[in-house]
Amino acid sequence: MVEHIKRRSFLAGLAAAGVGPQLGGSGRAVAVGSGGNGKLGDLKITKAEILQLTGKNKRRALYLKLHTNEDAVGLYGPIDNEAAMFVDRFFKQGLIGQDPLAIEAYWDKMFRASRHSRGSHYIMALSAVDNALWDLRGRFFGLPVYRLLGGSRKKVRAYASCLGFSQEPSALQAKARQLKRQGYRHQKWFLRDRGPSHGPEGVEADAKVVRLLREAVGDDVDLMFDAFWEWDLQYALAWTRRVEQYRPRWIEEPFQTANLDAFIELSRETSIPVATGEHFYGRWDVHKFLKADAIMVVQADPEWCGGVSELVKMCTLASVHGANVIPHGHSIHAALHVVASQPVEICPLVEYLIQKMDTYYHFEKHQPRPVDGMLELPEGPGFGIELDESKIADVRAVSWQQS
Numbered sequence: 001m002v003e004h005i006k007r008r009s010f011l012a013g014l015a016a017a018g019v020g021p022q023l024g025g026s027g028r029a030v031a032v033g034s035g036g037n038g039k040l041g042d043l044k045i046t047k048a049e050i051l052q053l054t055g056k057n058k059r060r061a062l063y064l065k066l067h068t069n070e071d072a073v074g075l076y077g078p079i080d081n082e083a084a085m086f087v088d089r090f091f092k093q094g095l096i097g098q099d100p101l102a103i104e105a106y107w108d109k110m111f112r113a114s115r116h117s118r119g120s121h122y123i124m125a126l127s128a129v130d131n132a133l134w135d136l137r138g139r140f141f142g143l144p145v146y147r148l149l150g151g152s153r154k155k156v157r158a159y160a161s162c163l164g165f166s167q168e169p170s171a172l173q174a175k176a177r178q179l180k181r182q183g184y185r186h187q188k189w190f191l192r193d194r195g196p197s198h199g200p201e202g203v204e205a206d207a208k209v210v211r212l213l214r215e216a217v218g219d220d221v222d223l224m225f226d227a228f229w230e231w232d233l234q235y236a237l238a239w240t241r242r243v244e245q246y247r248p249r250w251i252e253e254p255f256q257t258a259n260l261d262a263f264i265e266l267s268r269e270t271s272i273p274v275a276t277g278e279h280f281y282g283r284w285d286v287h288k289f290l291k292a293d294a295i296m297v298v299q300a301d302p303e304w305c306g307g308v309s310e311l312v313k314m315c316t317l318a319s320v321h322g323a324n325v326i327p328h329g330h331s332i333h334a335a336l337h338v339v340a341s342q343p344v345e346i347c348p349l350v351e352y353l354i355q356k357m358d359t360y361y362h363f364e365k366h367q368p369r370p371v372d373g374m375l376e377l378p379e380g381p382g383f384g385i386e387l388d389e390s391k392i393a394d395v396r397a398v399s400w401q402q403s
């Protein structure tokens with residue numbers, strides 16, 4: 001089922017709700033309790049919809065929009081296709097009539113609503129709902145999400161995530177130097193071309209990448225490495241022994257998340273901090289890894305792990321264990337606001353996937369872009385998402401409901 005929306009009326013609706021471009025950069029703060037009889041408890045969700053935006057260049061993106069019986073709306077995206085489908089099938093109807101400010105109990109209700117809630121697409125969809133509720137809450141109170149969470153950091157340091165760049169030696173070194181000149185003090189490179197089947201030669205080649213980068217950037221840039229869960233313990237041990245002299249800040253996801261024992265063993269054997277978490281679903285996964293001393297860097301993704309609400313709890317858990325939380329950067333909005341809400345000792349960085357982020361926020365007026373290696377927090381309410389009318393050729397509500 002696809003419900004077409006007249007573009008003019010959709011954009012007018014966004015404007016009325018403080019989302020549209022006519023309102024300028026900061027949007028409009030909806031007076032607390034405005035409308036109705038002015039009581040906080042009277043705010044209710046009246047509609048949830050997945051909006052598919054299509055650009056003049058045929059580019060598409062999905063956003064979750066929540067409507068209420070007052071002016072406040074919640075908007076979050078782009079969201080993954082799988083998450084959108086599950087929101088539509090499992091969460092959309094249940095949201096009607098809910099108090100959007102009562103997030104904690106509602107998160108728990110959603111989590112208990114399915115025996116399969118502990119992972120995968122279900123909790124990705126739950127994350128989208130949670131993030132849209134946080135945006136709604138921010139717009140209702142007229143505050144950015146990071147301020148609602150108790151934060152005050154106006155800027156957060158971003159690390160350059162270098163997926164997709166050439167690793168031919170001269171190109172690799174030139175790119176690393178360029179990123180350093182652009183102000184990135186932290187760079188993450190990906191070791192995904194080789195693995196256990198390549199034996200000692202593979203280890204040597206993956207160690208050479210580290211050496212070339214260290215030579216290129218000198219000692220004042222942190223270097224991180226992501227193995228894309230392709231290694232086994234022997235390969236990881238050989239590589240870490242070979243590269244400890246180059247002081248990597250972390251080795252990320254050397255194994256699949258299911259292989260807790262390998263993470264424990266590697267952490268015991270190397271001085272290089274071990275990182276993982278983009279496939280953590282819920283605080284329980286984080287607790288399991290931290291209490292086993294398996295990792296020092298938690299990389300949960302607020303669009304996959306349970307949303308802003310859950311990532312904040314993970315930060316508390318990490319603080320107990322002296323670990324960092326540096327969220328996975330498949331997107332920016334939710335991660336940026338949570339990081340900005342936390343002490344820099346717990347959340348020092350956000351990931352900025354350079355190639356992906358270049359176009360990921362195509363439909364938004366304020367696309368997050370680091371300057372001198374820093375990302376500025378938006379001043380607008382909620383996550384500061386403002387759709388750009390000039391980029392949108394078509395808007396429609398999409399559904400995966402079975403007829």
Ligand SMILES: [Mg+2]
Pocket residue numbers: 226228252253278
């Ligand atoms: Mg990764």
